[in-house]
Amino acid sequence: CDDPVAKFYANKKQEYTGKLKVAFITEDVEYYGFAVRKSDTDLVKKLNEGIKAVKEKGIDKQVVEKWIGK
Known part of the structure; x- marks a missing residue:
């Protein structure tokens, strides 16, 4: 499966x-x-x-860590 999906199941479920x-x-x-x-x-x-602003503020990394983990 895709990396984000695998990380979500391994880290958050x-x-x-x-x-x-x-x-x-x-x-x-x-x-x-x-x-x-x-x-x-x-x-x-x-x-x-919007995408540029999200990346500049680091929100994309925060969302990934919250929902998928490190």
């Missing part, structure tokens, strides 16, 4: 505590995206600005 361990994490980069109409340039701009 109580029924699997102490039962699962992530054996390895690939170096492959996973990409995610949004489906947006080509004509909706304002929305694309807002999404890009």
